[in-house]
Amino acid sequence: MHFSRFNPVRFAHLPTPFEPLPGLTEQLTREDGSGPTLWIKRDDCTGLAGGGNKTRKLEYLLGDALAQDADTLVTQGAIQSNHVRQTAAAAAIFGLKCEIILEARTGSNAVDYNRSGNVLLDELLGARHRTVAGGSDMNAELARVAAEVSAAGGRPYVIPGGGSNAIGALGYAECALELVTQANEMGLEIDRIITATGSAGTHAGLVAGLAVMGADIPVLGIGVRAPKDVQEANVFRLAQETAGLFGHAERVTRDMVVADCDYVGAGYGLIDRAVIDALKTIARSDAILLDPVYTGKAMKGLIALAKAGKFDGETVVFLHTGGAQGLFAYQSEMEGQL
Structure with a gap:
């Protein structure tokens, strides 16, 4: 191979x-x-x-994003998504902006779940995030945010949930x-x-x-x-x-x-x-x-x-x-x- x-x-x-x-x-x-x-x-x-595990995937996804001259990564995941955290980190390494959509998939209202763990790291890494209700059409949300980035003059690269x-x-x-x-x-x-x-x-x-x-x-x-x-x-x-x-x-x-x-x-x-x-x-x-x-x-x-x-x-x-x-x-x- x-x-x-x-x-x-x-x-x-x-x-x-x-x-x-x-x-x-x-x-x-x-x-x-x-x-x-x-x-x-x-x-x-x-x-x-x-x-x-998302790091291995992101080596290939970032290669594709850079080949397309993207300046913003757009992705999604549950509130405590490991994928989102690693995507935010990859964006930081390559000087890209990162827009993330977090789904309130579990319905938890606990402060530690919604503010600690990966959420804290997402913010530390410089990603901008928004939260949507559990059960939202996440593909539609990705398309909407990518359109917003394009409308503002950016060049989005959409990464599906999990980089999958x-x-x-x-x-x-x-x-x-x-x-x-x-x-x-x-x-x-x-x-x-x-x-x-x-x-x-x-x-x-x-x-x-x-x-x-x-x-x-x-x-x-x-x-x-x-x-x-x-x-x-x-x-x-x-x-x-x-x-x-x-x-x-x-x-x-x-x-x-x-x-x-x-x-x-x-x-x-x-x-x-x-x-x-x-x-x-x-x-x-x-x-x-x-x-x-x-x-x-x-x-x-x-x-x-x-x-x-x-x-x-x-x-x-x-x-x-x-x-x-x-x-x-x-x-x-x-x-x-x-």
């Missing part, structure tokens, strides 16, 4: 660490010795204003190559990759990259928002589009796309006891900080499935997509439960 032809700009700290999770592996090993061997791909360490289009997903096709290379250098055979799946770009990029290179490694996405049929359809469509950029859309088949959406809980961004327990477990076993919205729910699913024997004998890689900055927005909800 020839990634340089897509003209990414480079600012991520790559390759990210790939390391074992001995503490969690031990905790999930049953008395008879069965269970998975767990590793982690540390994409919380990509380096852009706290890091996270085929250009952005190239970042995770490249991550798939990076991960397989690291495993090969270690002499490690990966049986499965697990990651959170939401706006679909990370999941789709991994599937596309693995399919195009011919690596027979299944990816399990743990859903954080949409029902299984909707999530899998979104990932499959985007994975084919991404593989199509290399001329090999046909290599992505429907059976490669698997999402388990049984761990969403009450809804996007809403946490429960099992999410808090997952955050505590990995923090205290291996000193890994997850976030409550994406990686916490993915870890909730991984732990439950491992305890049910679903990964016995497998070497499983958990792709950490970052987001610990959002922990501070949930302080009031987690008070007394740690």
Whole structure:
């Protein structure tokens, strides 16, 4: 796969660490010795204003934006969006303006949720934001703000929520190559990759990259928002589009796309006891900080499935997509439960 032809700009700290999770592996090993061997791909360490998975996507999206001579990035996300924070940071690096639209998706009125965490960082990074009601048509909002920028003489570049289009997903096709290379250098055979799946770009990029290179490694996405049929359809469509950029859309088949959406809980961004327990477990076993919205729910699913024997004998890689900055927005909800 020839990634340089897509003209990414480079600012991520790559390759990210790939390391074992001995503490969690031990905790999930049953008395008879069965269970998975767990590793982690540390994409919380990509380096852009706290890091996270969107940084890989933004290398390709910023390359495209600069090629189009844009002067303003326009994007959207939930109030505590990690994507928005990383987009604001990328704009600052390249001297671009940044207009962000935050959706009040969870309905929370808590001060820490609406003012702390990623929201505070968005403002610190110089982005201008506006908030819209939960359930708003976010594509229409993006178009409206882009039109305002154009009317004022600016040159907007619109980035979809999560940076999840085929250009952005190239970042995770490249991550798939990076991960397989690291495993090969270690002499490690990966049986499965697990990651959170939401706006679909990370999941789709991994599937596309693995399919195009011919690596027979299944990816399990743990859903954080949409029902299984909707999530899998979104990932499959985007994975084919991404593989199509290399001329090999046909290599992505429907059976490669698997999402388990049984761990969403009450809804996007809403946490429960099992999410808090997952955050505590990995923090205290291996000193890994997850976030409550994406990686916490993915870890909730991984732990439950491992305890049910679903990964016995497998070497499983958990792709950490970052987001610990959002922990501070949930302080009031987690008070007394740690």
